[in-house]
Amino acid sequence: MEQKVREIQENAMNAINSAEGLEKLNDVRVSFLGKKGSLTAVLKSMKTVSPEDRPKVGKWVNSAREVIEAQMEEKKRKLDAERLNRQLAAEEIDVTLPAKMKFIGHRHPNTIALEEVERIFIGMGYEVIEGPEIEYDDYNFTKLNIPANHPAKDEQDTFYINKEILLRTQTSPVQARVMEKGKLPIRMISPGRVFRSDEVDATHSPSFHQIEGLVIDKNVTLADLKGTLDVFAKELFGPDTKTKFRPHHFP
Structure with a gap:
């Protein structure tokens, strides 16, 4: 056993x-x-x-x-x-692999619109130039032929930091800064945020965005301006977009 x-x-x-x-x-x-x-x-x-x-x-x-x-x-x-x-x-993890991206929030509609506008003008040969939001009174008004007694310079319309410095009311100072350099020809747009002392309502805000364009060259006519704006409108809103031009004056 x-x-x-x-x-x-x-x-x-x-x-x-x-x-x-x-x-x-x-x-x-x-x-x-x-x-x-x-x-x-x-x-x-x-x-x-x-x-x-x-x-x-x-x-x-x-x-x-x-x-x-x-x-x-x-x-x-x-x-x-x-x-x-x-x-x-x-189940070994390769720590050298790129991590998964975390998407937080969404792009602001203003950002999307501004980038699309810039894309269109860049495609037409324009340069995008930005300038300071805190600007000198000299660039915001004087160099743009806006006289000292103009209503836009009133404190009720403009945010002044002191007598010489303010929050820009338009992107036009960028044009003045570019022209000061004297380098021609110029074909530019200046998008950016501007500030005005407005009451908030459906069509007004103390802060909004503006885009200006400037072309300085030989043999440039109003037809070039109309053609540029027509192409821009069709690119932005679709090929069937119709444009209408009418004179207007901002004193």
Whole structure:
């Protein structure tokens, strides 16, 4: 009987060592330690063993069970570690890959419109030039031939920081700054934010955007202006857009 128990133990150890996964290891446990397992069968056959030999057989079986269970636990830890390593390898994160972009908010409609206008004029050969929002009175008014007694210079219409500095009321100062440099020809637009002391209503705001254009060159006529504005309108609003020109005066 002792030899039989040793053979069962040896067979169990070999089966445990060759088990390639947790399922196979469980099959080994059932095969040797389950209700119908080889080692369990020895215990069930104890009734055929003489009373004086039963303690020895029980001791052999219990010893074999302890060895088998210890080996199975060790094998289980090894298989668990191997499975974890495979999982970690499969789920490894490459930290050098670019991260997912987080889109926060949306572009402002004014920004979208301004960029579209700039795109159209750049396509027609214009240069986009920006200037300071905090401007000198000299550039905002004097260099634009706006006299000192003009209503636009009144504090009710203009935000003054001091007597010489203000928040620009138009983007025209950019034209003055460009012309000062004396580099010709000039073909530019000057988009930007302007400020006026207006009450807020459906058509007025103390801060709004403005776009001005300036062309200085030889042989430039009103026809060039009309053609430019017509192309711009069709690009912005669609090819079927019709334009109408009428004279107007801003004193």
